[in-house]
Amino acid sequence: MFGHGEVVAVTPADPPDPGLARSLDELVGCLRALKLWAGDPSFETITRRINARGEAAGRPAHESARRGTVVDCFKTGRRRINGELVLAVVRALHDDTSYLAHWRQALRVSLAETAAAAQVRVLDRLPEGVAAFTGRRAELALITARDAGVCVLVGMAGVGKTRLAVHAGHLLAAQRRFDTTLFVDLRGFHPDPGQPPAEPAAVLDGFLRLLGLSGHEIPHGVEARSALFRERLTHRRTLVVLDNAAGEEQVRPLLPPGPGSFTLVTSRRRITGPPGTAHVDVDVFSEDDAERLLAGAVPSVAVGSDSAAYRRVARRCGHLPLALSVVAGQMTATPGWTVTDHADRLDERHEHRRLDSGVELALYLSYQHLPAARQTLLRRMAAHPGPDLDDHAAAALLGADVDAAAVHLRHLAGESLVQEPVTGRYVLHDLVRAFADVRAREEDRPVERRQALHRLFAHYLYGAAAAMDALYPAEAHRRPALPERPPTDPALQDPKAALQWLDAERATLVAVCLHAARNGRPEHTVRLAAILYSYLDNGGYPADAFAVHTEAQQVARLIGDSGAEATALTNLGVVCWQLGRHTEAIDHLERARSLCGRLGDARGEARALGNLGVVHGSAGTPERSAAFHRLALAKFVALGDRVGEANTLTNLASVSARLHEPAAALDHGGRALAIFRELRHTGGEATALNNLGDALVMLERHADAVGHYEDALLLFAALGERYGETCALNGLGHALAAQGRVPEAVSRHEAALALAHEIDRPEERARAEAALARLSRPDR
Incomplete structure (x- = not known):
């Protein structure tokens, strides 16, 4: 028979509330009430439902539930209960996620209250160390360098914290000859709800007994026991190892006093500890x-x-x-x-994306103790296509505000489930990502995963658009129009902040483009690729640009968006030009020109013509280049496209310089500079100034050239456009040398050479090397 546990009251409409239970017997009474509420199915039916779910989840046959063990869950008068089986019974009776969560919490509370004291095992010695201990030289040096105090070893499940703590403890004991050694596994993250985190009062009871006190001498209450514990250790040199701590509240009462005592704590969380506490991050092996x-x-x-x-x-x-x-x-x-x-x-x-059971278990131990929102964030981070993310992206994945997401990320990092290699940027280890991905597919509805990715992609799309508007406001009309949305967070109105954001997110933005193209979101790829064009172009990222524009062209063609395909082809043409693939560049641009002509897109046709001029200029046919630029210029002027007009004038200035027409170069460059300044187009202004410097050098107006190069250099530096800086530095060095200011010229060319190496621009590197060689000759 079941005994006489109190049955928690239930209404006909609602299942019983396990949160009202204050003991295991009351919880069992609640389970009996739930069985009645669910129509009082037989124990055979409940067992069959449990095993069907287990079989569907891939559980081995030998782990199937038996009717007898299911019946045991409904018996009162017990000191222990199988918490996981109880949850399986609850699920078989009422399969509701939120209700199951209430049961899980109630089990934790009840089991912690009844089982913690009896289950705590304390030792007056360290566990045996590992004979062939591997690695951890740096961590051991940090630990053994301390004379006293508290040292917390922080790391994810399975990373070897306990083994390191025990090994370090043996080294310390051999060096310092402690009077007393105490060790306890605090079970901070045990997978069995029947073995909750150890109560500090129970641990202190065990410690005080090891210190020679009888049960009658040990007071009740954690505060009184902690005070007695500290009193007993005041004049002793004590080593205490608190393994697998759940948090600061569990650890604080267990810390010994005195300058001769040393405490090692291991945890998956970053426990604050008293002042002077040291933290040693225990990462995976080298x-x-x-x-x-x-x-x-x-x-x-x-x-x-x-x-x-x-x-x-x-x-x-x-x-x-x-x-x-x-x-x-x-x-x-x-x-x-x-x-x-x-x-x-x-x-x-x-x-x-499969994991071996041992690894999966280690990760599951950490995962199951997370709050629901943190579990959700971890699962959704697994779907993030980029290499890392910040708190704003996490907020988008979670559908929460940024502050809340930031808190969740910090906690996940504190529990070593995510890593923070750079401040503010979070990553998932491959194993954690694979584990979280499996959990997501088992726990989240497909529609929820799709919605999370939609929010994430929208965050990047609107963030990129805001950043580009800040960097290139005069080109806003060239970028795809987006539906209205509240201003992006973080604020990206400042050009420098916008560029920093783009630099930080560049790899992710590229990954999002590719992922969207290959997973049924072609419009997103087309828009984001077009938005990023100027950034990738001016920033010198041809490989990234080639990837995103190739995908954009392919998906635009698949969905029949000829305008988007023409834009992508033009952008691809520019990239191929940057990569020195002139034949491909011309082919892409001619196809774009043809498409735009058929669509009546005069602006797109003008862009293709202008870029054909650029490619032909690099290919060694400046006359053809100039012809294309003139055609483009006429179209831009007719359209009233001031940015296109200024860009084309800048290109004409460059071609005129190559054709040894410095007066024409000066005229075109001057007109371009005026338009860029009118439009407050800082990048265009910097380029025009640099080109004017080149024309002025040809006219031997070196003092004027120096001024233009220096102005260009300041603007390029403010924008973070390092290729522009390299060009301006080389030009400035040439102008300074022509004035006889050789040391200054050498300095500028050396800076240009270093920068050209860094950003891998061989043409500017060769230009700097040739100038430095020339300036080093005695007969210069």
Whole structure:
């Protein structure tokens, strides 16, 4: 029979509330009430539902629930209960996510209250260390350099915090000869709800007993026990290891006093601790240490045909110690397989985004303790196509405000589920990403995942548009029109901030373009690629530009958007020109010109003509170049497109200089400069000034040229346009040398050479090298 547990009251309309239960018996009563509420199905029916769900989830047959164990869940008078089975019973009776969450919380509370004290095991010694301890030299140096106080080892599940703490503890004990050593596993993140985080009062009870007190001498209450604990250790040199701590509240009462005491804490969270607390981040192994661990663990396993097999295995394990240990165990248990065979298997599993059970368990231990919103963010981060994200992108994924998202990210980083390699930029390790992806597919509806990505892509689309409006306001009419949306956050009205945002997000913006093109969002690709054109062009990112404009051209053609295809072809032509692929560039631009002609798009045709002029100029046919520019200029003037007119005049100035027509170059450049200043087009103004400097040098007006180059240099630097800086530096060096100011000229050419190397512009590098060689000759 079930006994006499109190049944929580229930209404006919609503299931019983487990949050009202104050003991295990009351919780069992609530479960019995739920069974009645659900129509009182038989225990056989409940068991069958549980096992059907388990089979669908891939659970092995030997883990199937039995009727007897299901019946046990409904019995009162018990000190222990299988929390996971209770949750499975609840799900079989009322499959509602939010209701299940209430049960999960109620189980945690009830089990913590009844089981914590009895289950705490404390030691007056350190656990045995690992004989063949691998790596961690830097971490050990940080730990053993401290004389006293608190040191918190922070890292994700499975990263080897406990092993490191125990090894460091043995080293410290050997060096300092502590009077007392205490160790406890605080179970901060145990997967079994039946083993909740250890209550500090229960831990103190165990510690005080180890210190010689009887049960009668130990007071009740955590405060009184903590005070007695500190009193007992006041004059002792004590080493305390608090393993797997859940948080500061759990740790604080357990800290020993005195300058001779040292406490090592391990946690997945960054615990603040008292003043002077040191934090040591325990990350995955280095590549070399990971290989050493594997080689030492499986010395009898042949390497096989690939001498780099250990490295491949280590990389696929993400250099995570737990994963490496799991794989090493698999290697040992698979006779006849070589390390190469295991590396090949891991490669295949990686392609299908599958995880070995040991690694998945380690990650699940961290995941299941997260609040629901944080779990959701982690799952949705797995779908983020870029290399990293900031709090604004996280807010878009979560559908929350930025402040809330930032808090969630900091907590995820604090629990080592995300990494922060650069301040404010967060990444998922490959293993965590794969784990989160599996969780997302199991826990989130497809429509929810699609909505999250839609919000994310909209964030990047509108952010890019706002940044480009700040950088190139005069070109706004050339960019795709977007529906009205509140101003992007962060504010990007300042050109420098806009450029910094674009630089930080460039890799992600490219990834979004590609992902959208290949996953049914062609309009997004077309828009974002067109918006990013000037940034990628002026910033010197031809590889990125080639990728996004190629995708944009292909998807535009597939959806029959000829205007978008023409734009993408023009942009591709520019990229091919930048890459020195002149034949391809001309082909793309001629196709764009033809499409625009058929569509009656005069502005698009003018753009194609102007860029044909640029390509022919680089290809060594300046006369043809000038002809195309004149055709483009006439169209831009007819359209009233002042930006197009100024850009074309700038190009004509450059071509005129090559044709040794400095007066024409000066005239075209001067007209372009006036228009750019009128439009407050800073980038165009800088380019026009640089071209005017070139024309003035040809006219031997070197003092005027120096002034123009210096003005151009300031503008390029303010915009962060390093290619422009390189050109202006080389021009300035030439003008200074012509004035006899050789040291200054050398300095400018050296700066240009360094910058050209950095941004990989061989033509400007060669120009700087030639000038420096010339200036170093005695007969210059």
